[in-house]
Amino acid sequence: MTAQISAGILSTGVALAVGHAVAGLVAPGSSPFLAVADSVVDRAPSAVREATIDALGTADKPALLISLAGILAVLGVVVGLLERPRRPIGSLIIVALGLTGTLAAVTRPTAGPAWALPTLVGTALAVVALRLMIGALFPAPSSAPSSGAGQVSGAGAEAVAGSGTEAGPGSGAPDTSDESAPATRQGPDRRRFLILAGSAVAVIAAAGATGLALTRRAADAIAERTGLQLPRVLSRNAAAPVPAGVTPDAPGVTPFLTSNEDFYRIDTALRVPALTTADWRLRIHGMVEREIELDWESLTAREFLDRIVTLTCVSNEVGGDLAGNATWTGFPIADLLAEAGPLPEADMLLSTSVDGWTAGTPLEALTDGRDALLAVGMNGEPLPLEHGYPVRQVVPGLYGYVSATKWVVDWEVTRFDRASAYWTDRGWGERGPILTASRIDRPAPLAELEPGPVVVAGTAWAQHRGIDRVEVQVDDGPWIEATLASEYSIDTWRMWSWTWDAEPGLHTLSVRATDSTGEVQTEVRQPPIPTGATGWHNRTFRVSGS
Numbered sequence: 001m002t003a004q005i006s007a008g009i010l011s012t013g014v015a016l017a018v019g020h021a022v023a024g025l026v027a028p029g030s031s032p033f034l035a036v037a038d039s040v041v042d043r044a045p046s047a048v049r050e051a052t053i054d055a056l057g058t059a060d061k062p063a064l065l066i067s068l069a070g071i072l073a074v075l076g077v078v079v080g081l082l083e084r085p086r087r088p089i090g091s092l093i094i095v096a097l098g099l100t101g102t103l104a105a106v107t108r109p110t111a112g113p114a115w116a117l118p119t120l121v122g123t124a125l126a127v128v129a130l131r132l133m134i135g136a137l138f139p140a141p142s143s144a145p146s147s148g149a150g151q152v153s154g155a156g157a158e159a160v161a162g163s164g165t166e167a168g169p170g171s172g173a174p175d176t177s178d179e180s181a182p183a184t185r186q187g188p189d190r191r192r193f194l195i196l197a198g199s200a201v202a203v204i205a206a207a208g209a210t211g212l213a214l215t216r217r218a219a220d221a222i223a224e225r226t227g228l229q230l231p232r233v234l235s236r237n238a239a240a241p242v243p244a245g246v247t248p249d250a251p252g253v254t255p256f257l258t259s260n261e262d263f264y265r266i267d268t269a270l271r272v273p274a275l276t277t278a279d280w281r282l283r284i285h286g287m288v289e290r291e292i293e294l295d296w297e298s299l300t301a302r303e304f305l306d307r308i309v310t311l312t313c314v315s316n317e318v319g320g321d322l323a324g325n326a327t328w329t330g331f332p333i334a335d336l337l338a339e340a341g342p343l344p345e346a347d348m349l350l351s352t353s354v355d356g357w358t359a360g361t362p363l364e365a366l367t368d369g370r371d372a373l374l375a376v377g378m379n380g381e382p383l384p385l386e387h388g389y390p391v392r393q394v395v396p397g398l399y400g401y402v403s404a405t406k407w408v409v410d411w412e413v414t415r416f417d418r419a420s421a422y423w424t425d426r427g428w429g430e431r432g433p434i435l436t437a438s439r440i441d442r443p444a445p446l447a448e449l450e451p452g453p454v455v456v457a458g459t460a461w462a463q464h465r466g467i468d469r470v471e472v473q474v475d476d477g478p479w480i481e482a483t484l485a486s487e488y489s490i491d492t493w494r495m496w497s498w499t500w501d502a503e504p505g506l507h508t509l510s511v512r513a514t515d516s517t518g519e520v521q522t523e524v525r526q527p528p529i530p531t532g533a534t535g536w537h538n539r540t541f542r543v544s545g546s
C-alpha cells in the first residue's frame with residue numbers, strides 16, 4: 001500500500017513540477033499550482049477573503065499555498081490507492097485535476113492560449129508515470145487468461161508494501177506466478193517500481209529546479225527594468241516636436257502615438273526572454289574590419305537619441321491593427337556598424353535574438369541616413385519585456401520581420417546570397433519594404449449612423465516614402481480627397497479625415513492612399529504572404545431613416 005501511495009503522490013508531484021518548469025518557458029503565472037491559487041483568491045467570496053486576511057494577515061498567501069499543497073497530497077494518496085492497470089480511476093482524478101489547472105491558467109487575466117500548455121504537459125507526464133508505476137506493482141498476467149486481474153494485483157501490492165527487504169523481481173510476494181501459481185497470478189515487479197519511482201523523484205527535482213530558476217530570471221528582468229532610469233536625451237538629440245494637428249479633431253480617432261500597453265506585439269517567443277542589462281551583449285562580427293562586442297555600459301555611454309517611428313507587421317491584413325507608432329530611444333545603427341567597418345561586398349545585417357530568432361536587413365537601409373536605431377527605450381520607458389528588453393532594433397520603412405529584432409544579441413554582417421533569416425526561410429519576401437496602406441478607423445465597424453454629417457477618419461502609412469494623398473469612395477461613387485492631418489515625418493503614419501454627408505441606407509466606404517512617389521494603392525487583394533497584404537480597406541454602415 002505504501003508503494004501505491006508513493007506512486008500516487010509522486011505522479012501528482014510530477015504534474016506540478018513539470019507544469020512549473022514548462023510555465024517557466026511560457027509565463028510564470030501559467031504554472032498550474034499558482035494559477036489555481038490565484039483563481040481561488042479571485043473567486044473567493046469577499047467575506048471569506050477578508051476573514052482569512054484578518055486571521056492570517058500577510059500569511060494568507062503562503063497559508064493558501066500550503067493548504068493547496070495539502071489537498072493535493074491527500075488527492076495524491078487517493079490517486080495511488082484507486083489506480084489499477086484495468087481501472088484507471090487515479091489517472092482520471094489526475095486528468096480532472098489537470099483540467100481544473102488548465103481552466104484556472106487560461107482564465108487568468110493576462111493568459112494566452114499557451115498558458116494551457118504547462119498543465120497539459122504536466123498532466124500527461126503524470127498519467128504516464130502513474131500508469132508505469134502501477135503497472136510495475138500490478139504486472140499484467142504473463143499468459144492469456146486475465147479475469148480478476150484487479151483482485152490478484154491487489155494482493156500483490158499488499159505484498160510489496162509488506163515486504164520491507166530488497167528482493168528479486170516478484171520474490172517477496174506470496175502469490176507469484178513462478179512455480180505452481182496459475183499464470184494469471186504475478187507479483188509486483190519491485191525493482192522496476194523502485195527504478196520508476198526513483199525516476200519520478202529525479203524528474204520532480206530537475207523540473208522543480210528548472211522551473212524555479214526560469215521564473216526567478218523573469219522576476220530579475222522585471223525588477224531590473226522597474227528600477228532602470230534611462231538618461232534624458234540632450235536637446236540636440238530630441239525627436240522633432242509633435243505639432244498640433246497630427247490627429248484630426250474628432251472623438252475616437254487613433255492617437256498619433258501608441259501607448260506601450262496598446263502597442264501590437266508579434267514574435268515567435270513562447271516565453272518572453274528574460275534578459276537583464278547585466279547579461280546583455282551584442283557581438284558584431286562577420287564581414288567587418290574588426291569584431292566588436294558591446295555590453296550595456298559601453299552601449300549606453302553613447303549619446304541617446306529620441307526618434308518617432310511607425311512599426312508595421314507584414315502579417316497585417318488590410319484594415320488590420322498590426323501597426324503602432326512610438327518614440328524610440330536609442331543609438332544610430334549606422335554609427336555602431338561604422339565602428340566595426342562593414343566590408344564593401346557585404347549587403348546584409350543578420351541579427352539574432354537571445355532566443356535564436358533572426359532577421360536579415362539590407363545594410364543600405366541601415367546606413368542611408370534614415371533613423372535606424374538600436375533602441376533601449378519606448379515612449380520614455382525602458383523597453384517593455386515583450387517589446388525586446390533591454391535592446392531591440394527599429395528601422396523605418398521595413399516590416400518588423402526583416403528589421404525589428406527584439407532581445408537582439410548578435411549582428412553578423414553578411415550577404416543576401418550567403419545568409420537567410422527566420423521568416424525568409426519560411427517563404428516571406430527577402431527585403432520587406434513596407435507597402436502603402438490606409439485604414440478606416442472611425443466610425444466603428446457596424447456603427448448605426450444618423451443621416452447627415454459623419455466624420456470618417458483613419459490612418460495611412462508608407463514609411464520612409466510618406467503619404468501624399470488619401471481618397472475615400474462611397475459605394476461606387478467618385479473618389480473624394482480626404483483632409484490629411486499634419487505630417488510628422490515620412491517615417492510615421494499619417495491621419496486623415498473626411499466629413500461624409502450620410503444618406504439613409506446601407507453604404508460601403510472605401511479608402512486608398514497615394515505615397516510620395518505618386519503610386520496609388522492597388523485595389524488588387526493579396527494576402528500578407530509573401531510581401532504584405534494589398535487591397536483597399538472598406539467598411540459598411542447602415543444609416544438610419546427611410
Ligand SMILES: Nc1nc2c(c(=O)[nH]1)N[C@H]1C(S)=C(S)[C@@H](COP(=O)(O)O)O[C@H]1N2
Nearest residue numbers: 264265266267268313353357400401404406
Ligand atoms: N526576437 C524577435 N524579434 C522580433 C520578432 C520575433 O519573433 N522575435 N518578430 C518581429 C516582427 S514579425 C515584428 S512585426 C516586430 C513586432 O514588434 P513589437 O512586438 O514590439 O510590436 O518584431 C520583430 N522582432
Ligand SMILES: [Mo]
Nearest residue numbers: 313314400401
Ligand atoms: Mo511582423
